[in-house]
C-alpha cells in the first residue's frame with residue numbers, strides 16, 4: 272500500500288463513478304457473509320417466479336420462508352425471504368453458495384442479492400455505482416486503494432440488475448432548497464474538501480458542515496446567484512491554510528464524546544449487530560479500559576494515549592483510508608442532497624445529511640482509536656477494515672438505527688457545528 276504524506280492541492284476530475292461494477296464477490300473466501308443477519312426484501316415479479324419452483328427444487332423452502340408479511344406493500348417490498356433458525360438465508364448452501372443462483376441462475380436473484388454490495392443512483396441522467404462498506408471485500412477495495420475512484424467498470428455488463436436505482440432527493444416545502452443543477456458542482460467541491468490535506472480531517476469536516484449550513488440558508492429557487500457566491504467562497508479555501516478561528520476554537524470535549532459513543536454503541540450491541548461488530552466493540556473497550564480498578568479518568572487517559580501513540584501515526588502514514596471512507600459515503604448517499612426513491616427514505620436538510628455523515632464518521636473513528644489501543648504497534652489495515660465493515664453493516668441497513676442517530680444528536684443538542692466539533696476533535 273502506498274504511503275501519502277505530501278500535501279497536494281486537490282484537483283478532482285469528476286467522471287461518474289463506475290467502480291462498483293469492477294467489484295467481484297470472493298464467495299467462500301469471505302470472512303463474513305451477506306446471507307445472514309437480515310431478511311431479504313423481494314419484489315413482486317421475483318416472488319411470483321419463486322412460486323413456480325417445484326417442491327423438490329427449492330419449492331418447499333419457498334413455501335416456508337418466502338412470505339408476504341405486510342399486505343399492500345409497494346412492489347419492490349412485496350415479500351421477504353425470512354431467515355431460518357440458523358440465522359442464515361434458507362437458500363444459503365453448506366458450500367457457502369446460493370442455491371437459487373446454482374439451481375436457476377443469476378436472473379432469479381432478488382434485486383438486493385443481485386446488486387449487493389453495489390449501490391446505484393441516477394444523477395443528471397447518468398447511472399452511477401458505488402459500494403457499501405458493509406461487505407469486507409468492498410471495504411478493502413475502497414479503503415486500501417489510494418485512488419479507488421479511478422477504478423472503472425461497466426455498469427451495463429448485465430452481470431447484475433440495475434432496476435433498483437435511487438435518485439437525488441428534491442426540494443421540499445418543509446425542508447431546504449436542493450437545486451439539482453448545482454449538485455455536481457457541490458459534490459466536486461465537497462470531495463476536494465474531504466481530500467484537502469492542508470488541514471486536519473476534523474477541520475475539513477467542520478468546514479464541510481459550515482458549507483452545508485450556508486447552503487441550507489438559501490431557500491428559494493431565485494437564489495442561483497447566492498449558491499454561486501457560497502460555492503466560490505469555499506472553493507477559494509481548498510488547499511490553503513487559512514486561519515478559521517470560528518471553527519478551530521470550537522470546543523474539544525473527549526469525555527463527552529466517549530460517553531456519546533458508548534451510549535450509541537451500547538444500543539447497537541444490544542440489538543442484532545453481528546458477532547464481528549461485537550468483537551470490535553470488545554477490542555475497543557479493552558483498548559481504553561484499564562485492566563483493573565479502572566476509573567473514568569484512567570479510561571480517558573488511555574483513550575488519549577491510544578490516539579496519540581497508535582491511531583494518529585497509523586493514519587498519518589495512510590491518510591487516504593479515512594478520506595476514501597468519506598468520498599465513498601458521499602457517492603453512495605448522494606451527499607449532501609440524499610437519495611430518494613426507496614420507501615425507507617428519510618428526508619433531511621443538507622445540514623441534516625451532514626450531521627448524519629459526520630456523526631457516523633466520528634463514531635467509527637472513535638471506535639478505531641480504542642481498537643488501535645488494543646492492538647498497539649500491531650494495529651493494521653485488517654483491523655481498520657473489520658471495524659469499518661462491521662460498523663457499517665450494523666448501522667447502514669437499519670433505518671431505525673439511522674433515525675436514532677438523528678434523534679440522539681438532537682436530544683443531546685449536538686446537532687450543530689459546536690456538537691460536531693465535540694464529536695470530531697480528540
Ligand code: SF4
Pocket residue numbers: 295296297298301302303304305306387388405406407408409
Ligand atoms: S459479504 Fe461481500 S464478499 Fe462476502 S459473500 Fe457477500 S458480497 Fe461476497
